[in-house]
Amino acid sequence: MLAVMHADSNLPWFELPLEVRDYELDIQGIVNNANYFHYYEHARHAFIHSRGLDFAAMHARGLDSVVYHAEIDYRESLRSGDRFTVRVRACREGRLKLVFEEVIMKAGGREASSARFVVAMTRGGRPVPVPSDVVAALASDVVDSLATKA
Amino acid sequence: MLAVMHADSNLPWFELPLEVRDYELDIQGIVNNANYFHYYEHARHAFIHSRGLDFAAMHARGLDSVVYHAEIDYRESLRSGDRFTVRVRACREGRLKLVFEEVIMKAGGREASSARFVVAMTRGGRPVPVPSDVVAALASDVVDSLATKA
Amino acid sequence: MLAVMHADSNLPWFELPLEVRDYELDIQGIVNNANYFHYYEHARHAFIHSRGLDFAAMHARGLDSVVYHAEIDYRESLRSGDRFTVRVRACREGRLKLVFEEVIMKAGGREASSARFVVAMTRGGRPVPVPSDVVAALASDVVDSLATKA
Amino acid sequence: MLAVMHADSNLPWFELPLEVRDYELDIQGIVNNANYFHYYEHARHAFIHSRGLDFAAMHARGLDSVVYHAEIDYRESLRSGDRFTVRVRACREGRLKLVFEEVIMKAGGREASSARFVVAMTRGGRPVPVPSDVVAALASDVVDSLATKA
Numbered sequence: 001m002l003a004v005m006h007a008d009s010n011l012p013w014f015e016l017p018l019e020v021r022d023y024e025l026d027i028q029g030i031v032n033n034a035n036y037f038h039y040y041e042h043a044r045h046a047f048i049h050s051r052g053l054d055f056a057a058m059h060a061r062g063l064d065s066v067v068y069h070a071e072i073d074y075r076e077s078l079r080s081g082d083r084f085t086v087r088v089r090a091c092r093e094g095r096l097k098l099v100f101e102e103v104i105m106k107a108g109g110r111e112a113s114s115a116r117f118v119v120a121m122t123r124g125g126r127p128v129p130v131p132s133d134v135v136a137a138l139a140s141d142v143v144d145s146l147a148t149k150a
Numbered sequence: 151m152l153a154v155m156h157a158d159s160n161l162p163w164f165e166l167p168l169e170v171r172d173y174e175l176d177i178q179g180i181v182n183n184a185n186y187f188h189y190y191e192h193a194r195h196a197f198i199h200s201r202g203l204d205f206a207a208m209h210a211r212g213l214d215s216v217v218y219h220a221e222i223d224y225r226e227s228l229r230s231g232d233r234f235t236v237r238v239r240a241c242r243e244g245r246l247k248l249v250f251e252e253v254i255m256k257a258g259g260r261e262a263s264s265a266r267f268v269v270a271m272t273r274g275g276r277p278v279p280v281p282s283d284v285v286a287a288l289a290s291d292v293v294d295s296l297a298t299k300a
Numbered sequence: 301m302l303a304v305m306h307a308d309s310n311l312p313w314f315e316l317p318l319e320v321r322d323y324e325l326d327i328q329g330i331v332n333n334a335n336y337f338h339y340y341e342h343a344r345h346a347f348i349h350s351r352g353l354d355f356a357a358m359h360a361r362g363l364d365s366v367v368y369h370a371e372i373d374y375r376e377s378l379r380s381g382d383r384f385t386v387r388v389r390a391c392r393e394g395r396l397k398l399v400f401e402e403v404i405m406k407a408g409g410r411e412a413s414s415a416r417f418v419v420a421m422t423r424g425g426r427p428v429p430v431p432s433d434v435v436a437a438l439a440s441d442v443v444d445s446l447a448t449k450a
Numbered sequence: 451m452l453a454v455m456h457a458d459s460n461l462p463w464f465e466l467p468l469e470v471r472d473y474e475l476d477i478q479g480i481v482n483n484a485n486y487f488h489y490y491e492h493a494r495h496a497f498i499h500s501r502g503l504d505f506a507a508m509h510a511r512g513l514d515s516v517v518y519h520a521e522i523d524y525r526e527s528l529r530s531g532d533r534f535t536v537r538v539r540a541c542r543e544g545r546l547k548l549v550f551e552e553v554i555m556k557a558g559g560r561e562a563s564s565a566r567f568v569v570a571m572t573r574g575g576r577p578v579p580v581p582s583d584v585v586a587a588l589a590s591d592v593v594d595s596l597a598t599k600a
Contacts, residue, residue, distance in 0.1 A: 171488065171491075171492045171495075172491065172492065172495050173488050173491055173492065188471065188473050191471075191472065191473055192471045192472065192473065195471075195472050199531075206530075230506075231499075
């Protein structure tokens with residue numbers, strides 16, 4: 001999946017600029033691995049919000065989103081004072097999954113990390129198809145490009 | 151307040167044994183200050199639970215608890231592998247406040263830190279008197295001893 | 301101390317704009333108390349850096365800084381999506397202490413929290429007088445204003 | 451890789467019992483995904499320590515360990531009060547990689563999450579073969595079983 005998405009270089013990215021906070025460093029002076037999860041989650045939520053989606057409103061309709069698989073590659077460490085950008089994009093995989101691809105680019109243009117998060121929508125704890133308005137808001141470009149390939 | 155409570159050495163302590171986790175260390179190799187908040191909160195909740203109180207049930211009755219003042223003294227650093235005990239006790243201060251006194255003792259018997267958390271109960275966001283069953287469960291010994299002094 | 305500093309409204313503030321990240325929320329939907337520590341620490345470090353101080357270089361000279369007392373007042377909760385500004389200023393207290401006063405202002409102009417952190421400089425684990433270049437960089441205005449009052 | 455390791459049910463597990471701390475919960479009342487990273491890291495370090503390895507001593511010899519790939523599956527949520535056990539075991543993959551397989555089992559015997567962490571040893575930032583004493587301490591059983599299969 002990652003390979004496919006990388007290959008299609010036309011897909012747009014949402015970008016969120018951030019900087020390292022010193023409390024995120026560990027004893028080796030580098031950002032602790034768990035904090036990448038925080039960066040990636042914060043960027044996903046900013047992306048979702050930027051597309052006009054309101055997960056609180058969906059929750060009121062009984063719909064929740066749940067991450068059930070995560071993969072992270074670590075290429076270069078982040079250190080005190082580093083500035084970086086988190087890139088996010090999403091596609092639908094089958095009827096039940098949303099896949100978020102994310103990349104952390106350091107200020108100098110080098111890739112520090114990349115990740116893939118698989119998310120399901122649930123109602124009353126049971127998976128349901130990703131609603132069409134969510135697909136349209138988050139993933140329309142990707143779905144189009146995949147449809148073109150089919 | 152701290153002084154008074156220290157002076158009355160008869161007050162019982164609830165004790166929770168813990169150990170440092172390496173992700174809690176910062177670049178200097180010592181536990182980051184913010185993690186003491188986590189230790190103290192976790193110990194308060196364990197203390198409350200040990201007294202048979204159910205804040206979830208109180209929340210269902212519309213009662214919430216809110217920390218509105220915190221003070222922490224740091225005496226000795228905690229490092230990788232350190233084992234320690236968090237001591238907790240509580241008293242009522244006036245009709246509206248619960249005060250939790252907490253101390254972190256290192257395995258060797260030295261005090262690493264002490265703290266004081268002032269908590270209010272609220273209903274619909276407004277402070278209400280601390281319910282008598284909460285006082286009875288958490289703070290009866292202390293209230294008795296203060297009453298004796300009055 | 302807080303009262304004195306508040307009273308002297310001429311002291312300048314360093315300001316750092318931030319926003320709530322959803323992973324900082326707790327089960328009540330408000331920012332967990334421990335995360336205010338993170339906000340305050342990050343703002344202090346940004347303030348120190350903005351004044352041209354390099355604590356890494358000081359560390360290489362054998363000088364470390366240690367927080368040994370912290371006080372935080374919580375006035376209003378921070379919630380998902382909230383934007384806020386952390387204000388920081390510092391003064392010297394005696395020869396051995398630096399006091400950082402900090403305030404978190406919500407976007408609408410209301411104070412969410414205020415805090416006071418007492419910091420010592422140490423060499424080989426023992427307190428030493430705050431170096432004059434540190435005082436000059438961080439706290440000159442305040443020291444002047446206090447001197448005027450003496 | 452996960453499949454192979456699961457298939458060989460004779461491999462021993464190191465086990466670390468833990469419980470959920472309320473500050474680890476998010477607004478949905480379940481443990482935030484990033485905290486699983488903390489649980490897994492803490493259990494790996496406890497496992498390594500239990501085998502008599504001293505990464506601080508290795509660091510003094512110029513050897514560091516770096517996680518460069520992580521995968522986590524989330525099956526069931528962890529909630530306030532939940533007790534669980536983190537299981538850890540390790541094997542060598544090629545000359546350059548250590549693979550840690552980890553599982554979080556809830557108190558009732560259900561699997562909450564499983565994970566795989568790929569670790570490299572580095573000297574001066576460059577990958578080096580995993581030292582034979584590290585392999586012997588962490589991964590001998592697994593290496594034997596894989597050798598048998600070859």
